[in-house]
């Protein structure tokens with residue numbers, strides 16, 4: 001399995017800079033021998049414009065959320081089918097910023113994952129403990145419950161472990177903490193999903209930069225990175241993609 005690099009632009013990206021970023025990424029990717037899978041997740045407003053620019057570049061398009069219903073009276077929301085129609089292939093679900101700012105619960109995230117899969121999208125479901133939960137020693141319980149609650153029985157997608165305390169802090173979790181949590185998550189996935197759980201891709205997210213990526217990506221069970229801040233500039237994102245290209249394949 002190749003390491004996958006996913007850029008989450010969050011609420012950043014007006015039209016002109018978004019187009020420039022995508023074109024710089026496409027150019028940069030051409031210079032990387034044997035590039036890994038790369039996904040960019042711009043805000044909803046840029047998806048339709050960027051989809052044609054990404055065709056043939058090797059960069060897939062992702063979104064940052066979708067509604068759990070296929071259609072209906074949900075003012076301001078976007079369905080998974082609407083995303084698929086634009087050429088979106090991935091959707092981030094249950095990001096800690098949505099759990100915190102929009103009160104998203106595990107049950108809602110699970111319903112969204114079902115809706116995404118039904119529309120043919122690959123869900124990237126985020127889990128991860130807060131600083132308080134880590135300090136209280138509850139981090140494995142929290143992450144274990146998130147896995148049980150957020151992933152449907154027929155889950156087919158990607159899991160992203162993002163310790164909330166590392167997001168946007170400039171300092172990723174230590175390699176030891178990442179290794180411990182990855183081992184724990186793999187064991188939980190295997191318990192819940194059997195054989196499928198053994199190979200389900202797990203991303204690490206939280207202040208990944210080009211400096212730490214060569215250390216983080218080779219850690220056992222890490223299947224790639226979910227990148228926030230460093231995905232907004234080509235010269236910050238491409239070194240992470242290069243580190244993934246250089247990372248030995250796992251089976």
Ligand SMILES: O=C[C@H](O)COP(=O)(O)O
Nearest residue numbers: 008167168206207228229
């Ligand atoms: O979705 C991405 C994560 O929240 C990580 O963000 P960050 O790389 O800015 O810490």
